[in-house]
Amino acid sequence: MITVSDLRKTYRQGTRIITALDGVDLAVPRGSIHGIIGHSGAGKSTLVRCLTLLDRPTSGSVTIDGRELTAVADSEIRTARRRIGMVFQHANLLDSRTAAQNVAHPLELVKTPKADIASAVTRLLDLVGLTGFADAYPSQLSGGQKQRVGIARALASEPDVLLCDEPTSALDPTTTDDILDLIHNLTDTLGLTVLIITHEMNVVKRICDSVSLLENGRIVEHGRLQDVAATLGGKLSLALLPLPAHAPGPVPALELLLAGDIASGPVLSDLGRHFDLRINVLAGSVENLADSRFGRLRIEMGDHAPVDQILQYLQSQGIAARVA
Amino acid sequence: MDFLDQLFTNPGITRALPEEFAATMQMVGISGFFTLLIGLPLGVFLLTSAPDGLRPMPVTSKVISGVVVNITRSIPFAILMVSLIPLARLLTGTSIGPVAASVSLSIGAIPFFARLVETSLRDVTSGKIDAALVMGSTRLQVVTKVLLREALPGLIAAFTTTLVTLVGYSAMAGIIGGGGLGRLAYNYGLQRFDTTVMVVVIIIIVLVVQAIQLTGDWAARRVDHRSAATAGTGNRLRRRAAAQVAGG
Numbered sequence: 001m002i003t004v005s006d007l008r009k010t011y012r013q014g015t016r017i018i019t020a021l022d023g024v025d026l027a028v029p030r031g032s033i034h035g036i037i038g039h040s041g042a043g044k045s046t047l048v049r050c051l052t053l054l055d056r057p058t059s060g061s062v063t064i065d066g067r068e069l070t071a072v073a074d075s076e077i078r079t080a081r082r083r084i085g086m087v088f089q090h091a092n093l094l095d096s097r098t099a100a101q102n103v104a105h106p107l108e109l110v111k112t113p114k115a116d117i118a119s120a121v122t123r124l125l126d127l128v129g130l131t132g133f134a135d136a137y138p139s140q141l142s143g144g145q146k147q148r149v150g151i152a153r154a155l156a157s158e159p160d161v162l163l164c165d166e167p168t169s170a171l172d173p174t175t176t177d178d179i180l181d182l183i184h185n186l187t188d189t190l191g192l193t194v195l196i197i198t199h200e201m202n203v204v205k206r207i208c209d210s211v212s213l214l215e216n217g218r219i220v221e222h223g224r225l226q227d228v229a230a231t232l233g234g235k236l237s238l239a240l241l242p243l244p245a246h247a248p249g250p251v252p253a254l255e256l257l258l259a260g261d262i263a264s265g266p267v268l269s270d271l272g273r274h275f276d277l278r279i280n281v282l283a284g285s286v287e288n289l290a291d292s293r294f295g296r297l298r299i300e301m302g303d304h305a306p307v308d309q310i311l312q313y314l315q316s317q318g319i320a321a322r323v324a
Numbered sequence: 325m326d327f328l329d330q331l332f333t334n335p336g337i338t339r340a341l342p343e344e345f346a347a348t349m350q351m352v353g354i355s356g357f358f359t360l361l362i363g364l365p366l367g368v369f370l371l372t373s374a375p376d377g378l379r380p381m382p383v384t385s386k387v388i389s390g391v392v393v394n395i396t397r398s399i400p401f402a403i404l405m406v407s408l409i410p411l412a413r414l415l416t417g418t419s420i421g422p423v424a425a426s427v428s429l430s431i432g433a434i435p436f437f438a439r440l441v442e443t444s445l446r447d448v449t450s451g452k453i454d455a456a457l458v459m460g461s462t463r464l465q466v467v468t469k470v471l472l473r474e475a476l477p478g479l480i481a482a483f484t485t486t487l488v489t490l491v492g493y494s495a496m497a498g499i500i501g502g503g504g505l506g507r508l509a510y511n512y513g514l515q516r517f518d519t520t521v522m523v524v525v526i527i528i529i530v531l532v533v534q535a536i537q538l539t540g541d542w543a544a545r546r547v548d549h550r551s552a553a554t555a556g557t558g559n560r561l562r563r564r565a566a567a568q569v570a571g572g
Contacts, residue, residue, distance in 0.1 A: 052458050078460040092455040095550045096473045105469070106459040137549040157459065 001030040001193040002161060007060035009046050009217075020046035021057065022217035028210070033187055033194040035204040037236075038214035044197045047214070048165045051195070052084060053077050065160055082106070085154030085192075087183075089166035091146040093138040099125065099149045100134035106156045124152040128182060144175035151182065155190070162186070164196045168203060180206045201239050205289060211236060225290040230259040232320040241285045241296035246324055249300075252307050253282060253324040254314075256297045262318055263293040270317075275310060277301045298324050327520060336512040336521040345528065347422040348504035351494040354422070355429035356487050363434045363486075364479075366393075367441025368467055378453070378463050393435040401432050401493055405500060425502025429493050437486040444478030445471050477548035484540025488533050495529065505529055 004026035011018045020043050028034040038044050049055040051062055053069060062069045064083055072080045093102045100121045107117045125134055128148040138146055147167060154162060164183065168176040184207045187194050196203060204211050204225070212222035213236050221228060221236050228236040237257070246253065258267060263286070272279045279299050286295040301310070307323065314321040331337055370393070372378040373385035396404070408428040413419045415427050448471050456470045472479070498506025505525050513522025 054454055054457060078462065081458055082460040084458065086455070086458045088451055088455060090451055092449070092451040094452060094470060094474055096476065096547070105456070108469075109460055109462075109465060139549060139551050153455075153459070 001032075001065060002026065002028040002034075002195060003061075003063040004051070005061050005063075007047070007050060007062065008058045009043075009050055009055065010058050020217055021050065021060075023060070024214070024217070024219055026212060026219065026222075028193055028195060030193050031187070031191055032209040033184070033196065033207050035208035035211040036195065036197045036214055037199065037201065037204055037211060037239075038197075039199060042214045043217040044199070044214060045165075046217075048163065048197055051163060052081060052086060082110075082157045083159050083161060085157065085159035085162045087147070087150050087154050087162065087164040087167045089169050091138070091143075091150035093146055093149055093153070095138050098135050098137055099130060099141065099152075102138070102149055103152045103156055105153060110157075120156065121152075124155055125149075127155070127186070128152045142175075143171050144178060147171065147175075147179050148182065151179075151186070155186070160193060162192045162194045164194065164198075166198055167196065169198065169200065173202075176200075176202070177206065183207060205240060205287065209290065226259070226292060226294075229287075229289050229294045230257065230320070232257045232322060237296075240289060241287055241294055243283045243285055243296055243298055246282070246298060248324070251300050251303060252305060253298055253300050254307070254310065255322050255324040256295075256299065256314065257320040258293075258295040258297070259320075260292050260294075263295045267317075267319065268297070268299070271310070271314070274313060275301075275306065277305055277310075330520040331524070334518070334520055336508065336516075336518055337524055340508055340512075341521075341524065341528075344498075344504050344508040347502075348491070348494050348498070348506070348532075350422040351426050351429055351497060351502060351504055352487060352490045354426035355433055355490055355494075356483075358426070358430040359433040359437050359486055359490070360483060362430070363437035364441055366434065366438040367445065368471070370438060370442040371445045371471070372463070372467065378466060393438060396431065396435040397439070402496055402500075404428060404432050405497055409500075420501035420503075422503050425494070425497040425504075429490060429497055429502075432493060433486055433490055436489065437482060440482035440485065441479060444475040444482055447478060448474045477544045477550070480540055480544040480547065484537060484544070487536050487540070491529060491533055491536070 004024055007021050007024040008019070009021040011020060024043075024047060026034070026036075036044065036047065046055065050057040053072075057070060060070070067080070067083075069080050094105070097105065103121045103124050104117045107120060112120070121134065125131060128151050130145060130148050130152070133141065133145065138149070141149065162183070167183070168179050171179060180203060183194060183196075186192060196208065198204070208225055210222070210224045211228060212219045214220075221234055228234055229240045231237045232255070241257070243255070256267070268279050268281070271277065279301055282298040282300055284295065284297040286293065288294075311321055311323075366388075370385070370389055373381040373388070375382060375385070377385075399407075405425075405428040408431055409419045411431075412424040412427040416424045418424050452470055452474060453466055456466045461469065494502065494504055495506030495509070498504040498508070499510050505528060509522050509525040512518040513525070
């Protein structure tokens with residue numbers, strides 16, 4: 001549905017040339033939610049601006065539903081953009097317009113008849129849970145409500161793709177969850193394809209089907225949530241299932257990554273019984289991701305534990321493990 | 325009550341004042357109209373043609389902004405006015421009277437107002453412009469539906485300031501042939517030592533400025549929805565919004 005290939009963007013800053021995007025590839029299937037996570041400075045904002053053609057990429061292509069946006073002439077950019085609904089970090093509503101007028105804005109631009117606008121706006125505000133707030137100005141709404149209006153506005157032109165740029169970064173944790181759930185529900189009911197750019201792992205955990213890690217203008221890891229979580233040494237896996245820092249002591253410690261059904265089984269007691277070990281858990285993290293359970297454990301097993309044999313045994317059981 | 329008697333007998337007040345008041349209003353009215361008509365688009369142009377604007381035009385922008393606007397603004401108004409007398413004669417056929425004075429008043433006020441417009445428009449956050457562009461707005465639609473509308477409270481305040489400035493300039497214009505309250509105060513107050521007329525003229529000018537400022541403030545407040553305290557729609561919605569903050 002969304003395909004990005006070898007997207008590059010360089011800026012000139014005085015005499016220096018700055019590479020903001022260094023060959024980004026991305027493929028998001030129809031109906032799924034893809035997260036792009038990265039620290040500030042990783043190139044997230046540039047990526048968003050290139051995807052919406054607010055900035056022209058230096059090279060590479062962006063294709064949405066088989067249509068290459070990057071090949072569209074300047075004069076047709078406006079029509080092309082209407083296929084993308086965009087949600088911003090700070091909602092970016094117009095203060096001079098009521099909630100209803102903000103939602104109506106994209107429809108006014110294409111001269112939609114007044115009666116059609118009115119019914120569409122009512123439907124959209126109902127959809128985002130803001131029935132009765134049509135006449136409120138943004139200054140009268142809470143952060144979460146503003147973002148709901150922003151989502152309704154993004155959906156007004158009936159786009160195929162919803163592009164969310166840090167949609168919850170300005171919201172408190174409870175409101176964040178509400179907004180994420182709303183986006184998730186809308187994806188299902190409207191058959192949207194969603195791309196969420198964020199720096200919050202919580203967003204990825206809660207609603208994403210797949211995720212890419214952006215670092216220095218490159219995608220360094222990507223895949224379905226359950227796949228990246230199950231990659232023992234992966235950065236995303238560590239971010240999804242974090243453990244506190246570990247200072248190696250005299251006693252060998254192991255790091256175990258449990259994925260799927262195994263994570264629900266009595267892994268440690270089986271291991272202890274098999275090698276007659278006394279296992280001590282140093283740290284652990286267990287999460288439900290993409291409807292299955294994942295766990296990362298750091299364990300200690302006493303001085304004389306046969307580490308190599310234990311690693312072999314764990315591997316035979318389908319458990320990824322390494323010496324911590 | 326010498327002063328009160330004078331109010332009704334002094335020909336400077338009973339005969340000249342209404343006429344000169346009308347002349348001042350005429351100058352402020354005509355030049356205010358043209359300042360709005362030309363200064364507003366010029367202010368929009370100053371913003372949109374800047375290097376980071378909606379439609380960057382580096383060379384034209386530098387010429388208009390640097391040469392036309394800044395040079396005009398750096399010439400003291402009294403001098404600008406005298407130097408524009410030939411232009412006024414060309415445009416209006418005369419070099420004296422309120423209509424002729426309106427030419428130099430407009431040319432003095434347009435760059436001033438344009439800068440104020442530019443500053444007001446710059447306050448509209450770039451995120452709002454991006455949002456409008458992403459939803460498929462043309463640049464003209466961004467200007468009319470986003471920039472001008474979002475900056476309206478600031479634009480009204482800018483125009484109010486400009487009108488007040490024009491009242492002051494018009495008094496100066498009066499002295500070199502424009503007529504109006506400025507000339508009245510000068511002729512009677514300075515040249516005939518008629519303090520009464522001068523005091524009355526000052527009071528009237530102060531009242532005019534007050535009226536302009538209060539009207540401007542009221543109008544700006546009416547269109548300003550930026551904070552909940554000034555938003556026009558009643559308390560009902562505000563309470564409901566507050567009650568649902570926790571619910572997001």
